[in-house]
Amino acid sequence: MAQGVKGKLNYRCPRCLMREIDMDMLYDNENKEYYCIRCSFIGDEKEVQRVNAQFREKYVDRINRISDF
Numbered sequence: 451m452a453q454g455v456k457g458k459l460n461y462r463c464p465r466c467l468m469r470e471i472d473m474d475m476l477y478d479n480e481n482k483e484y485y486c487i488r489c490s491f492i493g494d495e496k497e498v499q500r501v502n503a504q505f506r507e508k509y510v511d512r513i514n515r516i517s518d519f
Contacts, residue, residue, distance in 0.1 A: 464501035465491045 463486035466473040475484040475491075475498065485492045493501070 461495075461498050462502070463489060463491055464498060464505055465489045467502070467505055 461475045461484055463471075463473045463475050466486060466489055471488070473486055473488050475486050477484055483492055483494045484498050
């Protein structure tokens, strides 16, 4: 797990998360944006939340068993 200066919330990198890699994002106070040291994803808080919401949509029905196609 990456350790360093973190922002107000501990966000996971959305690109790494889509590849099933659990990587924390670090926060840059000068530019007011989050960045990942593994995949070089950079974005502000709204961008990170938007991409994480897309990830959650992908797995919205994972609890339900789908038997009819």
